[in-house]
Amino acid sequence: MADIGARDGSSRDKILEVAEALYAxxxxxxxxxxxxxxxxxxxxxxxxxxxxxxxxxxxxxLERVLGRIDERLGAALASGDAPAAKxxxxxxxxxxxxxxxxxxxxxxxRALFEDEQFDTEEWPExxxxxQRVESLLAGISRLLEEGxxxxxxxxxxxxxxxxxxxxxxxxxxxxxxxxxxxxxxxxLSAEAVRTRKAEMKAFFHEGLAARxxxxxxxxxx
Amino acid sequence: MADIGARDGSSRDKILEVAEALYAxxxxxxxxxxxxxxxxxxxxxxxxxxxxxxxxxxxxxLERVLGRIDERLGAALASGDAPAAKxxxxxxxxxxxxxxxxxxxxxxxRALFEDEQFDTEEWPExxxxxQRVESLLAGISRLLEEGxxxxxxxxxxxxxxxxxxxxxxxxxxxxxxxxxxxxxxxxLSAEAVRTRKAEMKAFFHEGLAARxxxxxxxxxx
DNA sequence: GATCCCTCCGACCGATCGGTCGGGCGGCAG
DNA sequence: CTGCCGCCCGACCGATCGGTCGGAGGGATC
Numbered sequence: 001m002a003d004i005g006a007r008d009g010s011s012r013d014k015i016l017e018v019a020e021a022l023y024a025x026x027x028x029x030x031x032x033x034x035x036x037x038x039x040x041x042x043x044x045x046x047x048x049x050x051x052x053x054x055x056x057x058x059x060x061x062l063e064r065v066l067g068r069i070d071e072r073l074g075a076a077l078a079s080g081d082a083p084a085a086k087x088x089x090x091x092x093x094x095x096x097x098x099x100x101x102x103x104x105x106x107x108x109x110r111a112l113f114e115d116e117q118f119d120t121e122e123w124p125e126x127x128x129x130x131q132r133v134e135s136l137l138a139g140i141s142r143l144l145e146e147g148x149x150x151x152x153x154x155x156x157x158x159x160x161x162x163x164x165x166x167x168x169x170x171x172x173x174x175x176x177x178x179x180x181x182x183x184x185x186x187x188l189s190a191e192a193v194r195t196r197k198a199e200m201k202a203f204f205h206e207g208l209a210a211r212x213x214x215x216x217x218x219x220x221x
Numbered sequence: 222m223a224d225i226g227a228r229d230g231s232s233r234d235k236i237l238e239v240a241e242a243l244y245a246x247x248x249x250x251x252x253x254x255x256x257x258x259x260x261x262x263x264x265x266x267x268x269x270x271x272x273x274x275x276x277x278x279x280x281x282x283l284e285r286v287l288g289r290i291d292e293r294l295g296a297a298l299a300s301g302d303a304p305a306a307k308x309x310x311x312x313x314x315x316x317x318x319x320x321x322x323x324x325x326x327x328x329x330x331r332a333l334f335e336d337e338q339f340d341t342e343e344w345p346e347x348x349x350x351x352q353r354v355e356s357l358l359a360g361i362s363r364l365l366e367e368g369x370x371x372x373x374x375x376x377x378x379x380x381x382x383x384x385x386x387x388x389x390x391x392x393x394x395x396x397x398x399x400x401x402x403x404x405x406x407x408x409l410s411a412e413a414v415r416t417r418k419a420e421m422k423a424f425f426h427e428g429l430a431a432r433x434x435x436x437x438x439x440x441x442x
Numbered sequence: 443g444a445t446c447c448c449t450c451c452g453a454c455c456g457a458t459c460g461g462t463c464g465g466g467c468g469g470c471a472g
Numbered sequence: 473c474t475g476c477c478g479c480c481c482g483a484c485c486g487a488t489c490g491g492t493c494g495g496a497g498g499g500a501t502c
Contacts, residue, residue, distance in 0.1 A: 011479080026338065027331075030250035033460060043481045045462085050479095054460060106334055109392075110248075113327055116398050117247065137403060154427070159403040160420040163396065164389040171330075171388030172381075177337050182358060182380040199381040206375070207428035232449080253489060264451045266492085271449095275490060444502085451496075458489065466481075472474085 012050045015040045020061045024103035028058050028114045055118055059125045062111050065104050066132035069097045077139050083147030087208075088201050090140060091169070095200065098173040099193045105173035137162060144208075153208040161208070168200055233271045236261045241282045245324035249279050249335045276339055280346045283332050286325050287353035290318045298360050304368030308429075309422050311361060312390070316421065319394040320414045326394035358383060365429075374429040382429065389421055 018039040022031040033054055037044040051057040076093035077086060098105045111129075120126050140162055147153040172179060172187070173196075179187050186192055239260040243252040254275055258265040272278035297314035298307060319326045332350075341347050365382055368374040393400060393408070394417075400408050407413055 025334070027248055027250060027334070029248060030335075032458075034458080042479095044460090045482080046480050048461070109330060110334065112396060112399060113246070113248070113331065114251075133399065141403075156423070157416065157420050159405070160393075160417065161424070162403060163393045163400060164385075164421070164424060167388035167390075167392030168385045169388075171392050172384045175333060175384065178333060178354065179384060182383060184380070195378065196381065199378055200385070202377070203382070203385060203428045206430060207424045209427060254491085255488080263449095265490090266452075267450050269491070446499105446501080448499090449497085451494105453493090455492075456490100459487075460485105462485075463483085464481105467479085469477090471476085 011040070011042065011046070015042070015047060015050055015057070016061055016064055019057055020065060020101075020107060021103050023058060023061060023110070024106040027110050028054075033057075055123055056125055059115070059118070059123060059129055062107065062115065063125075063128045063132060065101070065107055066129060066136070068101065069094070069104065069108075070132050070136050072097050073136055073139060077143055083143060083150060083152040084205065086143055087147065087204065090143065091165075091200050091204065092197055094165075094169050095173075095193060095197045098169060099188055099196075102173070102188055105170050106176070109170055109174045140165065147208070151210055154210045156208065164207075165204065168203075172196060232261070232263065232267070236263070236268060236271055236278070237282055237285055240278055241286060241322075241328060242324050244279060244282055244331070245327040248331050249275075254278075276344055277346055280336070280339070280344060280350055283328065283336065284346075284349045284353060286322070286328055287350060287357070289322065290315070290325065291353050291357050293318050294357055294360060298364055304364060304371060304373040305426065307364055308368070308425065311364065312386075312421050312425065313418055315390050316394075316414060316418045319390060320409055320417075323394070323409055326391050327397070330391055330395045361386065368429070372431055375431045377429065385428075386425065389424070393417060 015036065019031070019036045022036060022039060025031075033047055034044050036057070037047050040047075047057065051060060072093045073090060076089040079086065079089070081089070115126060115129065118126050120130070141158050144153065144158045144161055148155055148158070175182075175187070183192065236257065240252070240257045243257060243260065246252075254268055255265050257278070258268050261268075268278065272281060293314045294311060297310040300307065300310070302310070336347060336350065339347050341351070361383055362379050365374065365379045369376055369379070396403075396408070404413065
């Protein structure tokens with residue numbers, strides 16, 4: 001395990017909880033251990049009894065968030081439904097997960113950049129994070145490829161569709177003030193979440209719909 | 222103007238250039254003025270003759286990047302083509318802009334979070350940034366609404382489509398190692414850029430295609 | 443030659459950074 | 473009662489943070 005004292009989780013969970021919110025808001029470099037400690041109601045030294053270093057605390061936060069999401073997405077893919085219905089459930093699960101834990105989207109988007117700085121050799125705990133990401137990507141990639149093979153989706157580049165799916169969900173819920181200005185209302189209200197699900201599902205239904213070959217080819221400038 | 226010495230731009234441009242790359246890689250909090258100065262071949266004090274503070278340097282970097290992109294996207298929308306063709310050109314322009322300046326995507330995605338910390342009252346230079354963003358969003362929103370009104374696109378929520386477009390482009394080019402692992406190759410090669418354009422255009426063509434009313438409604442879980 | 447201004451610099455400031463250290467407190471086993 | 477151990481703390485460490493200050497150098501102007 002990446003931490004030291006995992007016996008009684010009460011303080012440890014509290015630390016992870018407040019650190020998640022803080023890292024989401026201002027990033028790894030922008031949040032000091034003193035601040036985390038104060039928010040958790042502890043002395044700074046106490047943090048180092050639960051996590052060996054700041055990097056390990058950060059990786060533990062990241063792994064917890066990814067774990068929560070990966071589990072839900074895995075469950076959404078576990079049924080035996082048709083690919084299009086599975087994709088709907090996957091989308092619902094991802095949107096729900098991001099909306100229920102508002103820090104998640106920003107944390108993950110930040111992690112996209114920040115944990116590239118942490119050498120896997122130097123911080124083996126990052127492997128757990130990488131595995132979560134890999135599992136998540138493998139799941140949705142498999143679904144898309146099955147759907148294409150079965151003729152439920154049109155032929156497209158699986159990784160590109162995955163990128164678009166992730167971007168559409170994570171960027172949206174990470175967009176904060178900008179997104180709220182654009183929408184003219186809250187991002188995280190029950191209604192806004194419902195709308196985002198519906199828009200995403202409609203969009204990917206149309207965007208992936210299998211249909212006869214079209215005359216159009218991808219011209220670029 | 223947000224800076225002090227704008228007469229001879231040579232040192233100033235050099236600072237903006239290296240700061241852009243550094244902020245993109247490690248964010249505002251993660252990059253110190255000493256590091257920027259060293260990368261620009263200057264003493265740290267010299268930075269403060271061009272920019273009053275670290276925040277103003279950051280905002281100037283952001284404004285420059287947004288200006289470059291906003292200009293290109295504005296030009297793509299200026300023609301009198303049909304909405305679908307205009308959207309293609311807009312997509313091409315955005316992808317080109319993000320791919321040609323590899324730091325842009327990450328910088329913008331980071332800015333999504335980081336400049337919410339800079340109070341507009343306290344840092345009036347941020348208004349220029351806000352205006353650039355507003356101009357950019359207004360342009361693409363107008364195009365989408367024109368297209369829907371003209372029947373070229375199906376009815377959908379304009380802000381949600383904008384979010385999906387931006388997410389699909391910016392997230393992709395900001396995804397770094399993760400994206401390259403997923404694609405199994407470079408993100409920024411000429412071929413990869415061409416592919417991303419084609420995939421995005423195909424996807425949004427299908428996703429926004431006007432077609433007879435469908436029986437499907439957005440169910441959610 | 444004297445003056446001015448722009449650019450640049452090294453030295454320095456107080457504050458904060460991540461991390462260490464020695465010890466205090468309380469429950470639990472002997 | 474005694475000793476151990478998990479948890480916590482304040483004090484402290486060297487390093488680095490953003491920012492200031494006084495002055496050096498050089499080109500243009502008079």
